[in-house]
Amino acid sequence: MDAFKRLQGCYALLVISPDARRLVAFRKDLPLVAGLAEGGIIFASDASVLLQWTPKMIYLQNNDVAVACKKELMLRNLIEGEDE
Secondary structure (H helix, E strand, C coil): CHHHHHCCCCEEEEEECCCCCCEEEEEEECCCEEEEECCEEEEECCHHHHCCCCCCEEECCCCEEEEEECCEEEEEECCCCCEC
């Protein structure tokens, strides 16, 4: 989380944890969508790409961090500091 706070510019990033058990996504000024599919969670910059796998989507807001682990998704906004 601290690394994301130091980044500058516009981006949507995905980072895999060293043990490959978690995927961390962060959005700042560019679109990022999480699709909740049967097999897990899929990220894309455009919701239309995810429709072939799932209609269930969460649109990340600016400065949101999402942590995906199997079929669970935790959201937090770095500016507001709130869990969603």
